[in-house]
Amino acid sequence: xxxLDTRAGASLTSPQNxxxxxSHDAAPPSSAAxxxxxxxDVLRAALIFLAVLLACALGYLAVVVxxxxxxxxxxxxxxxxxxxxxxxxxxxxGNELVVSAPxxxxxxxxxxxxxxxxxxxxxxxxxxxxxxEDADVxxxxxxxxxxxxxxxxxxxxxxGHTLPTIVAKNPAWIGxxxxxxxxxxxxxxxxxxxxxxxxxxxxxIETIADRWHEWFAFEPWNGASINTITGGADNQxxxxxxxxxxxxxxxxxxxxxxxxxxxxxxTIAMPTLLAGFFVAGWLALDARWTWxxxxxxxxxxxxxxxxxxxxxHLASEDAPLFAFVQKALTVMPSTPVxxxxxxxxxxxxxxxxxxxxxxxVYFNARDNALPPASSFxxxxxxxxxxxxxxxFDRTQGKLRWxxxxxxxxxxxxxxxxxxxxxxx
Amino acid sequence: MHIIALxxxxxxxxxxGIAALLALYRPSTTLARPGGIAIIAxxxxxxxxxxxxxxxxxxxxAHVPFGTVSIGAxxxxxxxxxAWIAWRRHGHASLRHVGPAxxxxxNADVANEHRVLxxxxxxxxxxxFGLLLIEVLRRPLYPWDAxxxxxTKARVWYDLRxxxxxxGESAWxxxxxxxxxxxxxxxxxxxxxxxxxxxATLLGRWDxxxxxxPWWLTAVAFGFALYGFLRQARMGALAALLGTWLALSLPIxxxxxxxxGYADLAMSTYLTLTALSSLRFVRTRDWADLVLALVxxxxxxxxxxxxxxxxxxxxxxxxxxxxxxxxxxxxxxCFAVASIGALVLTRIGLTLLGYHLQLDFDMPWNGLSExxxxxxxxxxxxxxxxxxxxxGWRHLLSRELAPLTIIVAAGAAFLLFGFAFTNARVWVEDxxxxxxxxxxxxxxxxxxxxxxxxxxxLAQSAPIAVVGGxxxx
Numbered sequence: 001x002x003x004l005d006t007r008a009g010a011s012l013t014s015p016q017n018x019x020x021x022x023s024h025d026a027a028p029p030s031s032a033a034x035x036x037x038x039x040x041d042v043l044r045a046a047l048i049f050l051a052v053l054l055a056c057a058l059g060y061l062a063v064v065v066x067x068x069x070x071x072x073x074x075x076x077x078x079x080x081x082x083x084x085x086x087x088x089x090x091x092x093x094g095n096e097l098v099v100s101a102p103x104x105x106x107x108x109x110x111x112x113x114x115x116x117x118x119x120x121x122x123x124x125x126x127x128x129x130x131x132x133e134d135a136d137v138x139x140x141x142x143x144x145x146x147x148x149x150x151x152x153x154x155x156x157x158x159x160g161h162t163l164p165t166i167v168a169k170n171p172a173w174i175g176x177x178x179x180x181x182x183x184x185x186x187x188x189x190x191x192x193x194x195x196x197x198x199x200x201x202x203x204x205i206e207t208i209a210d211r212w213h214e215w216f217a218f219e220p221w222n223g224a225s226i227n228t229i230t231g232g233a234d235n236q237x238x239x240x241x242x243x244x245x246x247x248x249x250x251x252x253x254x255x256x257x258x259x260x261x262x263x264x265x266x267t268i269a270m271p272t273l274l275a276g277f278f279v280a281g282w283l284a285l286d287a288r289w290t291w292x293x294x295x296x297x298x299x300x301x302x303x304x305x306x307x308x309x310x311x312x313h314l315a316s317e318d319a320p321l322f323a324f325v326q327k328a329l330t331v332m333p334s335t336p337v338x339x340x341x342x343x344x345x346x347x348x349x350x351x352x353x354x355x356x357x358x359x360x361v362y363f364n365a366r367d368n369a370l371p372p373a374s375s376f377x378x379x380x381x382x383x384x385x386x387x388x389x390x391x392f393d394r395t396q397g398k399l400r401w402x403x404x405x406x407x408x409x410x411x412x413x414x415x416x417x418x419x420x421x422x423x424x
Numbered sequence: 425m426h427i428i429a430l431x432x433x434x435x436x437x438x439x440x441g442i443a444a445l446l447a448l449y450r451p452s453t454t455l456a457r458p459g460g461i462a463i464i465a466x467x468x469x470x471x472x473x474x475x476x477x478x479x480x481x482x483x484x485x486a487h488v489p490f491g492t493v494s495i496g497a498x499x500x501x502x503x504x505x506x507a508w509i510a511w512r513r514h515g516h517a518s519l520r521h522v523g524p525a526x527x528x529x530x531n532a533d534v535a536n537e538h539r540v541l542x543x544x545x546x547x548x549x550x551x552x553f554g555l556l557l558i559e560v561l562r563r564p565l566y567p568w569d570a571x572x573x574x575x576t577k578a579r580v581w582y583d584l585r586x587x588x589x590x591x592g593e594s595a596w597x598x599x600x601x602x603x604x605x606x607x608x609x610x611x612x613x614x615x616x617x618x619x620x621x622x623x624a625t626l627l628g629r630w631d632x633x634x635x636x637x638p639w640w641l642t643a644v645a646f647g648f649a650l651y652g653f654l655r656q657a658r659m660g661a662l663a664a665l666l667g668t669w670l671a672l673s674l675p676i677x678x679x680x681x682x683x684x685g686y687a688d689l690a691m692s693t694y695l696t697l698t699a700l701s702s703l704r705f706v707r708t709r710d711w712a713d714l715v716l717a718l719v720x721x722x723x724x725x726x727x728x729x730x731x732x733x734x735x736x737x738x739x740x741x742x743x744x745x746x747x748x749x750x751x752x753x754x755x756x757x758c759f760a761v762a763s764i765g766a767l768v769l770t771r772i773g774l775t776l777l778g779y780h781l782q783l784d785f786d787m788p789w790n791g792l793s794e795x796x797x798x799x800x801x802x803x804x805x806x807x808x809x810x811x812x813x814x815x816g817w818r819h820l821l822s823r824e825l826a827p828l829t830i831i832v833a834a835g836a837a838f839l840l841f842g843f844a845f846t847n848a849r850v851w852v853e854d855x856x857x858x859x860x861x862x863x864x865x866x867x868x869x870x871x872x873x874x875x876x877x878x879x880x881x882l883a884q885s886a887p888i889a890v891v892g893g894x895x896x897x
Contacts, residue, residue, distance in 0.1 A: 038537065226567035226683050228855040229675040231800020239798045245807040271881030278808055279666065285803045286548075286673045293555045293678070304562045309631045312564045336584075336602045350608065354571040358583035360601055362593075365572055365608035375597045 037267030044266065045255065045276055052250045060238070061204045066122040066168040071201040073120035078112045078180070078197035086111050086181070090191070097194040108184040108192070111140075116177040116199050118143065122168030123202045126182050127195035129234070131160050136185040139165050145175035152183070161235035164200065215240045216288065218295045231288070240288065244281040251277045318351045321385055321418075325355040328383055328420045331412050336360050339381040342401070344368050348385050356383065373405040380423040382409065397424065426627045430634055433492070433626035434473075434641055436499045441472025443506035448712040451514050459655025459664065466649025467716060469641060470697060474723040475502075477618040484587035490625055491585065542662050545669055552673065553644060559682040560640045565632040570685025573609035575632065578620035580605050582630060587614060613726045616687040636684030643681045646693040647672050650867065653700040657875065671870040676801040676859045688860045691728045694720050696867040699738050703827055706745040729777045734864060737838050741831030748823050755830045759837070770845050779846040787844040791852035801859045805869065812873045816880035825879055828872045835865040 061069065080097050088108035090099035102108040124139055131137065137155040151172035156163040162182075167173040180197065200206060217233040219225075231240055252274045258265050259273075266273060304312045313322040332339070339356055341363040343349045353363040359381075362371070368387065376382070382399070384390055390401045392411060399409035399421055413420035445464045454460040479498060480490060488494050565571050581587050590610035591599065623635040647668050654664035671677070680689040698720040705713035724731035740758040744751030769776070770783035796806040813820065820829045839861055842848045851857030 221563075221566065221679075221683060223568060224855070225679050226569075226686060226860070227857070228795065228859050229679055229800045231675070239800075241800060241802075241804060241807070242798060245797075245804055248804070248807075249811070269881070269884060271877070271884055275877065275881075278804065278811075282670065282673070282804050282808075285800065289673070289675050289678070289800065289803075290548075290552060290555070293552070293559075293682075296682075297555055297558055300559055300562050304564070304633075309564070309629070309633065312633065316564060338601050350568070350572040353607070354565075354576060354579070357576060357579040357605075360596075360605055362596060362606055363608075371593075371597060379601075 041266045041268045041273070042276070045251075045273055048254050048258070049247065049251045049277065049280065052247055052254055056243075056247060056250065057208070061207060065204055065207055066166050066202055067119075068201075069204040071120060071203045073117070073201040075201060075206065076114070076116060076121065076199040078114070078199070080194065080196045082112055083194065083196065084111045085109075088184075095195060098191050099188065099194065100191045102184065102186070102188060106186050108188070109140075109181055110183075110194060111179060111181040112197065113179050114177050114199065118167075118173045118175055118177050120201055121177070121199040122173075123164050123166045123200040124180060124197060125164035125200055126155065126162045126197045128162040128182065129160055129193040129195075130188075130190050131157050131162065131184070131192055132186075132189045133157060133160065137162055138183045138185075139167070140181040140183055141167075141173070141177050142179045143172070143175040143177050146172070147178070155182075159235050163235065163237065164202075166202070168202075211238055214238075216291070218299075219292055220296060220299055229289075231285075232292075241285060244284055248277045248281040313355075318348070321348055321351055322355055324385065324413075324415055324418045325352055325383070327415075328413055329356070331420060332359065332381060337379065337381055338362070338377070339383060340370060340376070341383050341385075342368070342370050342387040342390060343385045344387050352383055352385055370401055370405070373407045376407045376423045378423055381412075382421045382423065384419045384421070386417045392419070392421070399423075426629070427634060429492070429628075430623060430626045430637060433496060433499075433622065434637060436496065436503065437472035437476045437622075438469045438641070438645070439472070440468075440475060440499050440503040440506065441470065442468030443503050443510060444468070444471055444475075445712075445716065446510035447506045447513060448715055450710075450712070454710075454712070457656055458661070459652035462648045462652030462655065464652075466645045466647070466652055467697060467701070467720070469645030470649070470694060470723065471716070471719055472499075473619060473638060473642070474615070474694075474719065475499075476622055477615045477726075480618045480621065481587065481614075487586070489585035490581070490621060492625055495622060495625060538662050542665055545662075545665050549647065549665075549669055549672060552678070553640070553647075556643070556678060556681045557640050560636050560684055561633060563633055563683070565636070565685050567683045567685055569608070570683075571632075573607050573612055574616055574685055574687060575620055575635070576607035576617075577605075577612075577614055578617035578624070578635070579630060581614075581617065582621045582624040587618075611729070612687075613728065615723065615726045616690055639681050639684035639689055642689055642693055643672065643677070646696070646867075649697055650700075650871075653697075653704070654871065654874065656704065657871075659874065659878070663874070663878075667870060667874045670803075670805070670874075671867045674802055674805065674863075674866060674870075676863055677866065680860075680863065686860070687728045688863050691724070691731060691734070692864045692867060694723045694727060695731070695734050695738075695864055696871070698724055698735070699741070699828075699831055699868055700871070702738060702742050703745050706742060706827075730861075730864070733777070733838065734835070737834045738831055740834050741827040741829075744830050745827035748826075752821060752826060752830075755834075759834070762837075766841055766845070779842060779848055781846055783845070785844050786849055787840070788849045788852040791849075791855060791858060792843065795852070795855060795858045795862070799855070802862075802866070805866065805873075809869055809873050812876045812880070816876040819876065819879040819883065822879060825872075825875055828868070828875055832865070832869055832872045835868065839865065 080092055080095055083097055085097060085099065086109040087103040087105075088099050088110075089101040089103075090097055092098070097110065099108055099110075126139070128137070135157050137157055138152045139155050140150055140152045142150060149172070151170070153165060153167060153170060155165050177199075180199075182194070182197070184192070214233040214236045215231070219230055219232055230236075255266070255273050255277070256270060259270060303315050307315060310326075313319065316322065336359050338360045339362070341349050341352045341356070341361060343352060346366065346368075349363040349368070350365060353361040364370075390399070392399050392409065394411065397408055397410060398406055400406045408424040409421040410424055411419060412422055442464055445468050449455070449464065454464065476495065476499070480495060483490060483494055565575055577590060588602070589604055590607055591604040592610055593606065596604050596606040596610075619638040620635040623637055624630050627634055650671055651664050651668040654667045655661065659667065677689065677692070680686055698717055701713055701717040701720060705717050721735055724735055740755035743754045743758070747754065766781075767783070770781045772781070773783075774781050796802060816825075819825055842861065843852045843858065848857055848861070
């Protein structure tokens with residue numbers, strides 16, 4: 001932002017392009033000395049930025065590293081295959097343990113046998129997603145010091161994910177840790193995804209690597225992206241914008257202090273320096289964002305590249321629904337008819353309606369309730385997709401749903417979990 | 425071939441807008457000044473795009489079916505007429521001003537560093553827009569509201585080749601088949617869906633990736649226009665491009681381009697340009713600026729329902745610019761009246777534009793701080809805006825800055841009122857609306873931040889620029 005204003009200090013617009021009001025632009029640059037000055041200033045500003053970065057990093061590590069900065073131990077992963085779902089209902093899908101329900105006492109318990117030297121591993125990190133914000137989650141462990149005693153500490157939950165738990169200063173974290181467990185008390189709002197755990201030495205390098213990984217984790221488009229951009233991993237202990245804001249602010253203060261002590265330290269003015277730090281911080285964030293966009297392009301190309309419009313839909317998240325609606329459209333009249341959509345999930349109701357236009361579609365955007373039977377007329381249609389509570393009596397030609405609502409109907413298309421009816 | 429037709433159709437709309445503005449403006453007042461060409465080029469898109477939707481509304485009223493010819497032929501004819509008028513009115517003068525401006529290059533007096541930075545920044549923006557274009561053209565309609573309340577209308581209107589009404593649930597249930605349609609937001613305006621209808625008409629089919637080309641074009645044109653306005657606000661070429669980059673690199677804005685289908689990008693860009701062209705009109709008193717501002721303001725009303733309120737938000741700032749002696753007092757009175765009105769409305773418990781007002785202050789601070797300072801939605805925008813407000817507080821109500829300060833303050837007050845006193849607070853906590861609502865104001869915050877910083881830096885003893893900047897058209 002070296003030349004913010006055409007009124008200030010530079011010939012920023014060509015004379016022939018300037019109106020009279022702009023013609024009070026200041027004099028052109030003076031000498032070769034001024035040309036080399038800014039280069040030196042840029043170098044010095046960069047050194048200040050780096051020094052502040054180093055100081056902030058050291059300060060941060062001093063606060064967060066619980067034990068040795070350079071431990072000999074390496075992280076010990078607790079892979080999903082080594083986990084046991086002791087209480088609750090779930091199964092392993094891919095690399096994740098998907099727990100769909102707790103046990104009858106509303107407890108979910110996942111255990112792992114370990115052989116960890118407690119002094120080497122001050123922290124345990126579980127990879128758990130889809131938790132409620134108020135979920136009561138605890139880390140349990142046993143040690144060889146008191147084998148019969150079950151120890152526990154709460155695990156913090158943020159944005160539906162568990163945060164790493166530091167146990168180094170817990171008096172019960174002693175001796176060899178023979179087993180760890182993850183306990184969740186209470187009902188689950190949705191199936192939770194457990195991607196395993198890691199026993200962490202939590203040294204300086206690992207801590208920095210963790211932050212780096214959080215900031216630069218690929219954030220693919222998701223349903224919330226139109227509303228908010230997280231900026232890397234869903235769950236971050238130290239958000240990058242805040243870090244860069246601190247760095248920019250501290251660098252500006254440092255440059256200000258240096259300039260007050262030695263006015264000749266910089267040839268460029270303080271506002272220019274400040275703007276430079278700000279733009280550098282913004283650029284760093286924008287570089288991360290651009291890198292994420294580049295990776296997104298790869299993902300999008302893999303999903304949709306070279307496909308026509310129909311095939312793109314068949315490669316989308318709602319492919320089975322789209323395929324069913326396409327079949328339904330071949331059965332339905334080509335002129336627009338009234339059609340109701342029933343599905344348990346908001347997503348499927350909305351998507352089905354979208355695929356059914358220009359038929360005159362009714363879907364409830366926020367509720368899976370259907371209108372009363374009296375709203376249905378002969379000649380109307382009903383598309384059902386993964387909707388519980390709808391029964392069809394083929395012999396009587398009766399369709400019934402919640403609250404004993406009944407209409408006469410004819411089944412026109414049937415697939416597992418999906419059906420198309422015309423009202424008679 | 426179809427995609428070429430799509431590009432031609434939209435570039436034609438853009439050309440119409442440019443030709444109309446060229447016919448409107450006197451070259452000596454606009455083209456001759458730095459940034460003039462960029463303003464015409466950028467705002468031309470917004471005028472042309474809006475005209476297309478107006479024309480389609482007229483066709484629907486006249487029961488003329490939508491088609492390439494019924495929509496495209498008038499575009500060609502009107503572009504030619506507007507270009508002819510522009511040529512007749514000031515053809516030679518235009519050439520005299522446009523030619524040199526287009527040929528202008530960084531001159532010998534300008535420091536190489538600035539020239540390099542200017543082009544590097546342009547390259548960086550080109551990379552961004554290249555990536556966004558690929559995403560827009562590849563990805564089928566993705567975000568939720570796009571296929572539950574915006575493209576729903578487009579889909580129906582494209583297939584029926586006219587505009588048919590959308591209504592509420594009870595009205596739909598009672599209406600004869602095909603006379604009334606239903607979606608998740610039947611009361612939302614049709615401007616944005618109509619752009620998708622024109623895309624699909626050009627393609628000859630419903631392709632829910634390619635129909636979103638206007639979102640990308642809107643962002644590109646906004647870049648031109650913003651750069652032009654910043655140049656005409658006496659920013660240097662590099663500073664103006666930096667400002668343009670700051671606005672266009674906002675991740676949430678980019679997400680609204682890449683995941684096209686919402687009306688928030690259009691709302692944000694039209695609103696920003698309405699404000700800037702209104703303030704320019706007050707400065708120049710050129711009726712062409714007034715016409716541009718009115719056209720853009722009219723578009724704001726029919727893009728999103730909150731557009732009406734956003735226009736009200738601009739009024740105090742414009743009054744301050746118009747009547748510098750009394751403007752601040754009038755603006756203060758406006759704020760007082762608005763506060764009292766809001767107090768009354770919240771006591772009544774009115775529901776306005778779908779927001780239920782309630783006299784129960786409960787600012788969702790946590791959600792706001794996450795949205796503005798923790799997550800990556802805004803890069804460093806709100807840190808920068810706060811810092812600049814602190815640094816330049818003495819200048820915020822200076823004659824130069826007061827109008828923009830009042831606009832940004834009124835906009836922020838509107839947003840914060842909505843978050844604190846309506847059911848929207850829930851949508852702040854869950855991050856579902858806070859950033860989209862703020863996006864409408866964000867480019868103006870960028871402009872205000874730059875202008876305030878400039879005023880502050882000018883007030884420092886040393887000039888902030890030692891070496892010259894690049895001269896570009």
